[in-house]
Amino acid sequence: MKRFLILALAIAGTTGTVIAQEASAPTRKLTPAEQAQLDIDNKGRATPMTAEQWLARRSGGNQAQRKSWEPTPPPPDPRDFTGLWQIPGGNINLIDEHGEAAPFTPEEAKKTQQLIDAEAHGAVLTDAASQCFPHGVPRLSFAPYPVRFAYVPGKILMLHEVAHNLRLIHLDRKEAPKDTPQSFLGYSVGHWEGNTLVVETTHFNDKTPLDFHSSHGTKLKVTERFEKQKTSQGYTDLLVRITIEDPDHFTKPFTVVRRWPYRSDMEAELGSDGIQEYSCEENNRNVDVSSDGKVIIK
Amino acid sequence: MKFVFKPVLLAVTAAMVATGASAADSDSWSFLPAAQRPAPDTPNFNGKWAMQTPIRALKTADGKEPPLLPAAKAKYTANQAALKANPKSDPIANCWIQGVPRIAYAPYPMLISQDKDRVNLVYETNHTFRIVSLHRPLPKWDDSLDPHWLGYSAGHWAGKTLVIDTIGQNDKTWLDYSGLPHSEKLKVEERYTLDGPDKINGELTLTDPETFSKPWSTRFTLVRQPGYDLKESVCVRDHKM
Numbered sequence: 001m002k003r004f005l006i007l008a009l010a011i012a013g014t015t016g017t018v019i020a021q022e023a024s025a026p027t028r029k030l031t032p033a034e035q036a037q038l039d040i041d042n043k044g045r046a047t048p049m050t051a052e053q054w055l056a057r058r059s060g061g062n063q064a065q066r067k068s069w070e071p072t073p074p075p076p077d078p079r080d081f082t083g084l085w086q087i088p089g090g091n092i093n094l095i096d097e098h099g100e101a102a103p104f105t106p107e108e109a110k111k112t113q114q115l116i117d118a119e120a121h122g123a124v125l126t127d128a129a130s131q132c133f134p135h136g137v138p139r140l141s142f143a144p145y146p147v148r149f150a151y152v153p154g155k156i157l158m159l160h161e162v163a164h165n166l167r168l169i170h171l172d173r174k175e176a177p178k179d180t181p182q183s184f185l186g187y188s189v190g191h192w193e194g195n196t197l198v199v200e201t202t203h204f205n206d207k208t209p210l211d212f213h214s215s216h217g218t219k220l221k222v223t224e225r226f227e228k229q230k231t232s233q234g235y236t237d238l239l240v241r242i243t244i245e246d247p248d249h250f251t252k253p254f255t256v257v258r259r260w261p262y263r264s265d266m267e268a269e270l271g272s273d274g275i276q277e278y279s280c281e282e283n284n285r286n287v288d289v290s291s292d293g294k295v296i297i298k
Numbered sequence: 299m300k301f302v303f304k305p306v307l308l309a310v311t312a313a314m315v316a317t318g319a320s321a322a323d324s325d326s327w328s329f330l331p332a333a334q335r336p337a338p339d340t341p342n343f344n345g346k347w348a349m350q351t352p353i354r355a356l357k358t359a360d361g362k363e364p365p366l367l368p369a370a371k372a373k374y375t376a377n378q379a380a381l382k383a384n385p386k387s388d389p390i391a392n393c394w395i396q397g398v399p400r401i402a403y404a405p406y407p408m409l410i411s412q413d414k415d416r417v418n419l420v421y422e423t424n425h426t427f428r429i430v431s432l433h434r435p436l437p438k439w440d441d442s443l444d445p446h447w448l449g450y451s452a453g454h455w456a457g458k459t460l461v462i463d464t465i466g467q468n469d470k471t472w473l474d475y476s477g478l479p480h481s482e483k484l485k486v487e488e489r490y491t492l493d494g495p496d497k498i499n500g501e502l503t504l505t506d507p508e509t510f511s512k513p514w515s516t517r518f519t520l521v522r523q524p525g526y527d528l529k530e531s532v533c534v535r536d537h538k539m
Contacts, residue, residue: 075331075333075334076333077331077332077333079331080331080332080333080334082331082333082334082413131534132393132534132535133532133534134425134530134532148429150411150413150416150418151329151330151331151334151411151413152329152344152345152409152410152411153329153344153345154329157409157411157418157420159418159420159427159429164395164425164426164427165425166420166425166427168409168527168528170527177527181529183529183530184530184532185530268434270437270443270450271450272428272429272430272431272450272451273415273416273429273431273434275429277395277446277447277448279394279395279447281392281393281394281395281534281535
């Protein structure tokens with residue numbers, strides 16, 4: 001759990017310091033959905049984030065630090081994802097690639113707003129992840145911890161530090177086998193389109209949220225497109241485009257975009273080539289809170 | 299969510315071993331990006347494996363009781379009594395991460411993902427994985443090293459044998475289902491050698507001066523599971539969802 005504390009401090013710390021945006025990206029006015037999310041994220045913060053700081057998080061955080069993050073560059077092969085990628089913090093939301101709110105159904109919009117309001121009034125939100133179940137997708141793809149990609153014949157593995165979440169992407173199957181059970185992380189099949197790894201995941205249970213506030217059902221289908229991409233400064237991101245479809249919760253498919261910076265500097269940290277032990281089991285913080293009447297189980 | 303640690307899976311594993319198809323899925327390194335491929339003659343452990351015979355109580359290679367020191371023997375007896383009184387006395391019944399070497403011979407399938415720099419040992423049980431570096435040494439083992447459930451591992455090749463050394467574990471795990479204890483001074487050496495395409499001979503040496511009167515060794519066998527895909531296995535203590 002060490003990294004959790006370090007990250008919490010880092011996130012707290014960055015609110016008071018400068019997070020430079022991608023040099024080439026002009027600062028723009030937040031859309032109403034983004035402004036609403038920023039207001040939620042700033043709730044209770046001693047030093048609120050600026051719009052620039054908040055936007056920068058979606059493009060991988062502090063570009064000024066990037067030199068120290070890549071003491072060795074990633075392998076040049078565009079289909080070689082081996083190595084560590086750091087999922088940036090402060091981005092657990094469903095703002096789409098155009099800065100618009102997700103196309104909620106009226107019912108889901110209402111439920112999402114209820115949770116946002118409850119949290120604003122002091123409720124402690126708990127979800128599958130905070131009880132040590134696997135995070136779900138794309139909730140896992142927003143969790144600010146490193147992930148390592150690895151290969152086995154016919155499959156790609158995503159080894160996430162957070163709560164040792166493990167994703168298995170089947171390149172040797174076109175679709176999930178018959179009778180595949182529902183699960184927290186679903187069943188993923190993948191294929192290459194050019195140098196983009198396309199991963200389609202289905203067979204989710206309905207026990208995980210998509211972010212902190214929005215839910216999904218068992219019809220959820222998540223399509224992720226992973227692509228190595230150079231930043232304007234020559235560093236490497238994994239560009240992650242996440243398309244979410246669930247007709248029971250959203251009126252149409254929508255796509256959120258994230259960038260995961262390459263972090264070869266973390267490989268030498270104590271631990272296992274940069275993925276530290278994360279024993280969620282030791283710290284089930286939200287499990288016992290239910291007796292005080294302030295908990296909402298999503 | 300029910301506990302997934304149930305012996306019922308043992309039967310599944312045994313059935314898969316019995317059908318024993320051949321190993322078609324790891325004949326070469328072509329599945330790896332070129333920069334990650336080891337030397338061509340490196341033993342290739344990639345694929346899916348499971349224990350040939352589950353281990354309930356760990357014995358030495360010649361079938362004897364481990365050489366427990368008196369205090370450790372008393373602890374072992376107490377653990378056995380506790381287990382008899384309440385099966386949940388076993389740390390893994392409370393969903394704690396299994397330590398090394400117990401995870402290595404857990405009675406569930408596992409996956410090995412190997413490239414030139416590391417061996418990832420991915421165990422189905424409670425989605426537990428170990429990333430074993432082949433190019434970074436073990437950390438210095440002193441009081442400043444924070445004990446971990448799976449400790450700290452580093453691997454190297456001794457000829458055709460993959461050798462993994464593990465130090466720095468906490469003392470909250472058991473070595474087997476019978477309650478065999480260990481201390482934070484436990485050092486584990488795992489040696490894995492391919493025996494044909496579909497079998498791995500595993501050899502363990504346990505050194506723990508606070509638990510055992512001398513280092514001792516034992517063996518186990520992993521068998522390839524070509525038709526099996528790892529399932530999502532989740533264990534969360536005292537919780538329903």
